[in-house]
Amino acid sequence: MLARYSLxxxxxxxxxxxxxxxxxxxxxxxRVAAPEKKDPIGKKVAGESDQVSASDYEVTGRLNGHxxxxxxxxxxxxxxxxxxDVSTENWLAQAKPAxxxxxxxxxxxxxxxxxxxxxxxxxxxxxxVQALKDEADGVEDLRFVIASGGTSREVKSAARAIDRAAxxxxxHSDRFLELARPxxxxxxxxxxxxxxxxxxxxxxxxxSGSSWNFDGDPWVNDLRRR
Numbered sequence: 001m002l003a004r005y006s007l008x009x010x011x012x013x014x015x016x017x018x019x020x021x022x023x024x025x026x027x028x029x030x031r032v033a034a035p036e037k038k039d040p041i042g043k044k045v046a047g048e049s050d051q052v053s054a055s056d057y058e059v060t061g062r063l064n065g066h067x068x069x070x071x072x073x074x075x076x077x078x079x080x081x082x083x084x085d086v087s088t089e090n091w092l093a094q095a096k097p098a099x100x101x102x103x104x105x106x107x108x109x110x111x112x113x114x115x116x117x118x119x120x121x122x123x124x125x126x127x128x129v130q131a132l133k134d135e136a137d138g139v140e141d142l143r144f145v146i147a148s149g150g151t152s153r154e155v156k157s158a159a160r161a162i163d164r165a166a167x168x169x170x171x172h173s174d175r176f177l178e179l180a181r182p183x184x185x186x187x188x189x190x191x192x193x194x195x196x197x198x199x200x201x202x203x204x205x206x207x208s209g210s211s212w213n214f215d216g217d218p219w220v221n222d223l224r225r226r
Contacts (some may be wrong), residue, residue, distance in 0.1 A: 028087065041120050042179035053094050063125060066108040070132055071174035088146060095143040102136035109133075128172040134165035 039049040047057060077098040080086045086094075109129045116122050142158040144150075150158075181189065 027047045038120075040179075041124055042181075044118065044120055044182035045124060045176060046183035052118050052121065056116055056121060059112050059116050060121065060125070062112050063109060063129075066105045066112065067078035067132070069108075070105040070136075071106060073105070074135065076140075079141075092143060092147055095139065099136065099140055099143070102139065106133050106136055108160045127187045128169055131165050131169035131172065135162055135169065138165050 039051045043049045044052050077091075077094055080091050080094055106129075109132065111131055113122065113125060116125065125144045138158065138161040141161060144156070145158045177189075184192070
């Protein structure tokens with residue numbers, strides 16, 4: 001049987017992690033070059049800064065799409081990891097294609113980061129992109145440890161590494177509303193959160209055959225309160 005450990009942070013998908021983050025709002029059409037006063041990062045991530053080029057806002061929109069691609073592979077694999085009805089062999093088989101999708105998403109994220117010109121946005125997005133890479137590395141390590149018959153201590157260590165990476169990603173995600181809220185009107189904010197919830201529910205719907213009790217899990221309740 002697959003040795004499983006409760007990954008407390010691993011599955012706490014927060015707002016940017018389901019694709020709401022930087023670039024979620026419609027950017028202004030016109031941009032002003034060489035501004036005298038620097039806009040705060042919150043205004044930039046809200047899509048309300050004239051100091052960010054239209055091409056940079058296009059890049060952040062693509063980043064969100066790649067983040068969703070990552071999560072569409074990540075969440076089912078981690079649910080399967082926690083599902084007592086999924087055998088070790090089945091989980092290992094699921095992990096292979098999931099890892100290919102992780103790597104594909106990470107390559108696209110890195111490519112878009114290389115195109116991002118605004119230094120503030122690069123500093124804002126960089127740690128999140130790195131955290132997703134660390135999550136993928138952690139899953140790869142976990143798969144290797146399980147496939148090679150590692151000890152329970154080794155499996156737990158690999159799982160905790162994913163936890164740590166996910167915690168970093170979630171801290172970044174949680175900052176989005178804190179930074180952007182002052183620059184978003186109530187209707188835009190409500191629309192963004194509604195879109196986030198719809199994507200999340202769609203993901204859960206794909207996993208409805210799992211033995212895992214979503215309703216009783218604290219990370220689901222935590223996400224729905226945000």
